[in-house]
Amino acid sequence: MAHPTAPSLxxxxxxxxxxxxxxxxxILDTAETFKEISVRPIKKVPxxxxxxxxxxxxxxxxxxxxxxxxxxxRMGADTVSISTTGSSVQKGETLVDTARNLEAMGVDMxxxxxxxxxxxxxxxxxxxxxxxxxGDGKHEHPTQGLLDLLTIRDHRGPIDKxxxxxxxxxxxxxxxxxxxxxxxxxxxxxxVCGPRTLLPPAIEEMGVTVFRRVEEAIEWAxxxxxxxxxxxxxxxxxxxxxxxxxxxxxxxxxxxxxxxRNVLVLHPGPMNRGVEIDSDVADGPQSVILQQVTNGVAxxxxxxxxLSGHAPETAEAAKRGGDA
Amino acid sequence: xxxxxxxxxxxIDPTQGLDAVLDLYLRDGAVAELGEGLAYEGAEVVxxxxxxxxxxxxxxxxxxxxxxxxxxxxxxxxxxxxxxGGFTSIVAxxxxxxxxxxxxxxxxxxxxxQRAGAARVYPSGCITVGQMGEQLTEFGELVHAxxxxxxxxxxxxxxxxxxxxxxxxxxxxxxxxxxxxEELTLSRGGSMNEGIVATRLGLTGIPNAAxxxxxxxxxxxxxxxxxxxxxxxxxxxxxxxxIREARARGVRVSAEASPHHFTLTDAAVELYRTDAKMNPPxxxxxxxxxxxxxxxxxxxxxxxxxxxxxxYDEKEQAFEDAPNxxxxxxxxxxxxxxxxxATGLIDLATLVERMSCxxxxxxxxxxxxxxxxxxxxxxxxxxxxxxxxxxxxFLSLSRNTPFxxxxxxxxxxxxxxxxxxxxxAAP
Numbered sequence: 001m002a003h004p005t006a007p008s009l010x011x012x013x014x015x016x017x018x019x020x021x022x023x024x025x026x027i028l029d030t031a032e033t034f035k036e037i038s039v040r041p042i043k044k045v046p047x048x049x050x051x052x053x054x055x056x057x058x059x060x061x062x063x064x065x066x067x068x069x070x071x072x073x074r075m076g077a078d079t080v081s082i083s084t085t086g087s088s089v090q091k092g093e094t095l096v097d098t099a100r101n102l103e104a105m106g107v108d109m110x111x112x113x114x115x116x117x118x119x120x121x122x123x124x125x126x127x128x129x130x131x132x133x134x135g136d137g138k139h140e141h142p143t144q145g146l147l148d149l150l151t152i153r154d155h156r157g158p159i160d161k162x163x164x165x166x167x168x169x170x171x172x173x174x175x176x177x178x179x180x181x182x183x184x185x186x187x188x189x190x191x192v193c194g195p196r197t198l199l200p201p202a203i204e205e206m207g208v209t210v211f212r213r214v215e216e217a218i219e220w221a222x223x224x225x226x227x228x229x230x231x232x233x234x235x236x237x238x239x240x241x242x243x244x245x246x247x248x249x250x251x252x253x254x255x256x257x258x259x260x261r262n263v264l265v266l267h268p269g270p271m272n273r274g275v276e277i278d279s280d281v282a283d284g285p286q287s288v289i290l291q292q293v294t295n296g297v298a299x300x301x302x303x304x305x306x307l308s309g310h311a312p313e314t315a316e317a318a319k320r321g322g323d324a
Numbered sequence: 325x326x327x328x329x330x331x332x333x334x335x336i337d338p339t340q341g342l343d344a345v346l347d348l349y350l351r352d353g354a355v356a357e358l359g360e361g362l363a364y365e366g367a368e369v370v371x372x373x374x375x376x377x378x379x380x381x382x383x384x385x386x387x388x389x390x391x392x393x394x395x396x397x398x399x400x401x402x403x404x405x406x407x408x409g410g411f412t413s414i415v416a417x418x419x420x421x422x423x424x425x426x427x428x429x430x431x432x433x434x435x436x437x438q439r440a441g442a443a444r445v446y447p448s449g450c451i452t453v454g455q456m457g458e459q460l461t462e463f464g465e466l467v468h469a470x471x472x473x474x475x476x477x478x479x480x481x482x483x484x485x486x487x488x489x490x491x492x493x494x495x496x497x498x499x500x501x502x503x504x505x506e507e508l509t510l511s512r513g514g515s516m517n518e519g520i521v522a523t524r525l526g527l528t529g530i531p532n533a534a535x536x537x538x539x540x541x542x543x544x545x546x547x548x549x550x551x552x553x554x555x556x557x558x559x560x561x562x563x564x565x566x567i568r569e570a571r572a573r574g575v576r577v578s579a580e581a582s583p584h585h586f587t588l589t590d591a592a593v594e595l596y597r598t599d600a601k602m603n604p605p606x607x608x609x610x611x612x613x614x615x616x617x618x619x620x621x622x623x624x625x626x627x628x629x630x631x632x633x634x635x636y637d638e639k640e641q642a643f644e645d646a647p648n649x650x651x652x653x654x655x656x657x658x659x660x661x662x663x664x665x666a667t668g669l670i671d672l673a674t675l676v677e678r679m680s681c682x683x684x685x686x687x688x689x690x691x692x693x694x695x696x697x698x699x700x701x702x703x704x705x706x707x708x709x710x711x712x713x714x715x716x717x718f719l720s721l722s723r724n725t726p727f728x729x730x731x732x733x734x735x736x737x738x739x740x741x742x743x744x745x746x747x748x749a750a751p
Contacts, residue, residue, distance in 0.1 A: 017524065096640050116642030117526035118596030137644070139526030177526060200523040201531070 009306050012124040012131040015140040016181040024185055026312045028150050030302035031295070033315040037074055038297055047305055047318040048077035053109040054102060055081040057134070061113050063269060063293070064134050064144070068111050071300035077109075095119060099126040109304065112136070117174075130307040132300075135174050144268055145178025147299040149186065151292045152223055155264050160187030165217040167251060168227030168276050169198045171238070175268045179225055180206050193217035194227075194249060197238040214249045218256065223264045226251045229276045242275050253280045266292060325743055326368050327351040333372025333704065337379055338677040339693040348377055350700035353742040358694060372704055375737065378676045379694050380412025380701030382683035383653065384502075385477070385556055385580060385628035388414075388445070390436065391429075392421025397633040397721045399433060402653070403442035405631075405720035407747035409653040410736025412701035413444040413684075413691050414631075418455075419478035425450035425461045430469035442746045443739070444701070446472045446689055451490050451501060457481050460490060467497045472687045475502035477556060480538055482508060487542060491551030500578070500687060502554040503542050505563065506604070510534035515644045517590040517605040525596065527643060530605055536562035543570040546577055554686055555579040557630050559604035561614030568623040578686035581624035581678075583659035584650060584726070586615045592726055598639045598646035600726040602632070620669050625682040627675075629656045633722030651720050655713055657705065658732030665707075666733055672707065700743035709735045 009023060016024065037043055053072050057065050065081060072079045095114070099122075102110055109130040112120050117137030124131035135141040149159060156162055164183050170176040170192045183190045184207055192199060193211040204210055211217040218224065229245060239245045246252075256263060265277075265286045273279045282289060306312060330348040335358065347362035348355065388402040397405075399416065406414045416433050418424030424433060430447045437445025449466035453459045455476045463474060474494060480503065481487045487503075494501050511534035516522050518529025539555055543566055546553035558564060558579050567579050584602065589609050592600035600606060618624035632649020639646050660679065664670045670678075680703075684692025691701045713730045715723035739747040 094637070094640075095642055096637070114642070116644050118644075119642045121596060122642055137526050137642075138528075174526060177524070201518050201529060202520040202523050205520040206524065 011307070013142055013303050013307060014120050014124055014131065014133045016142045016145045016178045016185065017140065019185065021185040021187070024146070024149065024182055027146055027299065027302050027306060028153060030306060030312050030315045031146070031150055031298040033319055034301040034305070035295070035298040037301070037319060038294065043074050044076060045074065045318055045321055046076040047310065048072065048075035048308060051077045051108045051308060053077045053079045053111065053304070054107045055079060055111045056098070056102070057081065057083045057113045059084065059113050059115045059135070061135065064113060067293070067296040068134060068300050070297045071304060074297070075301055075304060077304070095122055096126065099123050102129065103127040109307065132303060132307065137174065138172055139174055140178045141174040142178050143296070143300055143303060144175050145182040146303070147292055147296040148179055148225060148266055148268070149182050150295045150299055151266060151288050152264065154291070154295070155288055156222060159183060162222045163189045163191070163220055164223040164225060165191040165193055165211065165221040166225045166227060167193045167214060167217060167249065169229050170194055170203065170227065171198045171200050172230050173227050176227060180208055191217060191220060195239055214251070215255060218259045218263060221263055222261065223266065224251060225266045226277045228268065228270065229272055231272065246275050250276060250278060251281055252278045253284065256281055256286060262286065264288060268292070325353070327356070327364060327366065328370060328740065328743055329362060329364055329367040330370045330372045330377055330702065330704070331362070333375045333377035335377045335694065336673050336676045337694040338673050338681050339379070340695060343673055348694065348702065350702065350740065350743040354700050355694050355696050355698050358696065370704070370738070374706070374708070376672065376705040376707055378703050378705055379680045379692050380703050380739065380741065381410045381657065381679045382413045382689070382692055383411045383629050383631065383656065384415040384626060384683045384687050386414040386416055386631045386653065387419070387633065387649070388416045389420060389633060391432070395721070396635050399436035399445055400440040401719065401721045402631070403437060403440035403445050404747070405653045405718060406443035407739045407741070408719045409655070410657050410703040410705065410739055411443050411653060412703060412739060412741045413446060413689060415446045415448055415472060415687055417477045418448050418450045418475065423450050423455050424448070425453050425455070427462065427465040427469035430466050430471045434470040442741070444741060446470070446687065448473045448475050448502065450474065451476045451481055452486060455479050457483055457486060460486070460493060463494055463497055463499055467499060472689050473500040473502050473554065475504070475556070477502065477504045480504050480506045480508065484541055484545065488545050488549060491545055491549040491553065495549070495551055498552070498688065500552040500554045502556055503538070504556050505535050505538035505542065507534045507537045510537065515601065516593050517607050519590060519608060521590045521593060525593070532560040532562055532607065532611065535560050535604055536566065539563045539566050543567065543575055543577060547573065547575045551576065553577045557582045557585065557604055557628070558615065558618065558624055559585045559607050559611060561611050564614045564618040564623055568618070571623065578626055578682070579624045580626045580628040581615050581619045582628060582630045583652060583656050583663070586612060586619060587659055587663050588612070588726065596643040597726065598641065598643055599650060599724055601643060601646050601648055602650055603648040616664065616669055619664060619678060625678065626686050627656065627660055627678045628683065629653055633720055634724045636723060639724050650725050651718065651722050653720060654718050655725060655727050655732070658711065658735050659727065661707065661734030662732045700740060702740040703736050704738040705734060706737045707734045709733065709737070711735055
């Protein structure tokens with residue numbers, strides 16, 4: 001599956017905006033190869049043996065952190081996870097100090113999650129280790145974007161034929177930005193839909209269509225990526241109430257059933273059931289939400305594998321246990 | 325002090341409509357004579373051939389960080405940096421820690437400025453006690469202690485009622501009220517200009533309207549009260565337009581353009597460059613062009629740096645956490661010449677008007693002219709100098725500039741304050 005001429009990813013994975021369509025496809029193809037590892041009785045290959053990886057999570061995230069940890073362990077890496085609670089960051093250490101300490105410890109790779117946009121790039125510019133952005137502020141969450149792409153491709157085939165609409169709080173969403181870049185790089189038509197208060201200014205200049213009404217979006221789309229309404233941010237008065245949001249923008253069964261074709265539904269989680277998505281959609285036949293989680297591990301394995309200097313075409317050998 | 329005879333320079337003094345090769349004689353701290361073929365025994369003669377002889381440049385918007393931020397800048401280091409940039413007078417902003425809101429703290433700035441012995445340092449005082457936007461400071465006492473204007477710079481006066489009172493009360497002393505125009509409920513959480521760059525970078529933007537709304541409000545209040553309004557660091561096309569219209573109606577308003585706002589756009593923030601983080605933020609190309617046109621037609625009659633020094637480790641943070649501002653004293657003249665004069669937008673006399681004469685008028689401070697009997701504050705400028713910005717050479721204690729490595733034309737070669745050379749370029 002791997003693209004024989006795929007260009008290398010370079011030192012870091014910071015943003016899908018930085019990648020070409022070819023690079024993205026090479027990650028997806030490598031992930032496709034690695035999927036099988038997760039269903040074996042012994043879920044381990046030595047592809048990243050002797051590599052040390054630090055998961056630096058300066059912002060809470062159970063699911064992304066665990067997904068990275070699984071990916072790292074299945075590839076045989078030595079890993080350490082640090083989180084904000086109890087870390088020196090709470091004692092006032094700056095990001096640059098954190099970077100210097102990581103560098104001094106000779107870490108091979110750093111997976112960083114941080115509440116500030118640009119923090120992954122900040123770190124990457126200051127340390128020689130490979131840096132993977134696991135979500136920086138409202139900027140990007142590239143591995144989430146990649147796993148969404150993989151899941152969409154699994155179910156709908158080549159991305160370039162598709163119309164994908166991102167519904168919900170695009171303003172605060174790093175997933176949305178990664179999705180927009182990733183989908184557009186692969187040739188999809190992309191739209192966003194949500195109340196204007198939750199759409200970033202000038203979003204149209206990223207090459208997306210804007211729908212004001214969710215009914216129009218659903219009628220147009222082959223795929224809906226439903227974003228979480230970040231309840232902790234809603235104190236800013238972006239919407240009048242959760243109830244009204246569900247009434248006006250909620251992805252409900254009635255709306256899905258009125259669509260002219262079978263719409264694929266994604267959600268990066270965690271979901272607010274009954275707010276942005278109804279349970280019978282989340283658990284319904286169109287939903288591929290749990291498969292996104294499964295694909296997340298494979299995508300992260302692929303990213304770590306490729307960033308550590310391995311070529312995409314060696315993925316098959318690595319999967320068979322060869323010390324690639 | 326030995327008298328100074330500056331011989332054969334191109335003397336540009338817009339207050340006298342002068343642009344001619346002349347000699348300038350300075351004695352006892354004042355301009356004594358201006359003419360051709362002057363000769364005075366005992367005077368130190370300065371050969372100014374090929375140079376422009378201008379009334380000393382004046383920067384009405386400078387942050388000196390003392391008290392409270394002496395690791396970024398002191399009154400002394402700031403005054404020396406000003407002199408190295410060709411400025412003979414600067415107005416220090418009062419948003420220090422604690423803020424300059426009492427006669428004693430104004431007096432402190434005056435005394436430290438005199439001690440520095442470089443550019444003249446004029447204090448400004450806060451509009452409101454502690455810059456809290458509620459209670460007016462003792463304007464009369466502040467003026468008595470040496471303040472030349474009041475401002476809550478760094479913050480707006482959010483209450484329109486308080487702002488009205490400030491503009492009314494300041495008239496007792498014919499005191500300009502300088503404003504940082506920002507409607508905080510519109511700019512909240514913002515760290516750069518609102519637009520596609522902010523959207524792509526995932527940063528919250530500050531819309532033009534956050535500035536325009538406050539400029540409109542303050543112009544209306546200046547019109548209502550008849551007070552003297554000075555709008556600081558105008559960055560939006562809407563702001564320029566509002567000021568242009570208000571001045572045409574007779575509103576008493578002066579306004580600043582900062583070199584970074586007429587040079588850069590928000591594209592300078594790409595890759596999260598904190599050296600380009602400032603407030604008001606770098607705006608769009610249309611805004612930058614409007615600021616340029618505003619300088620050209622005199623709507624923005626004053627060029628001011630908003631010199632905002634920060635220690636390197638304070639800027640070396642994630643973008644949203646880094647403080648706002650760049651240093652400007654030592655790049656202002658070069659940037660202004662390169663961006664405005666060398667491009668043909670304004671002539672050299674207009675540049676002198678915007679950087680010397682108009683600032684003196686806006687703050688009612690002496691200088692900004694070479695008329696006989698006026699202070700012997702003079703800047704000698706080499707308009708043909710070509711140089712590259714190297715922050716390591718700055719006399720400011722801070723290095724935070726987005727102009728590192730930028731090739732510029734024109735720089736000051738000698739700065740004379742009260743007839744005394746306070747800075748001279750290395751030969």
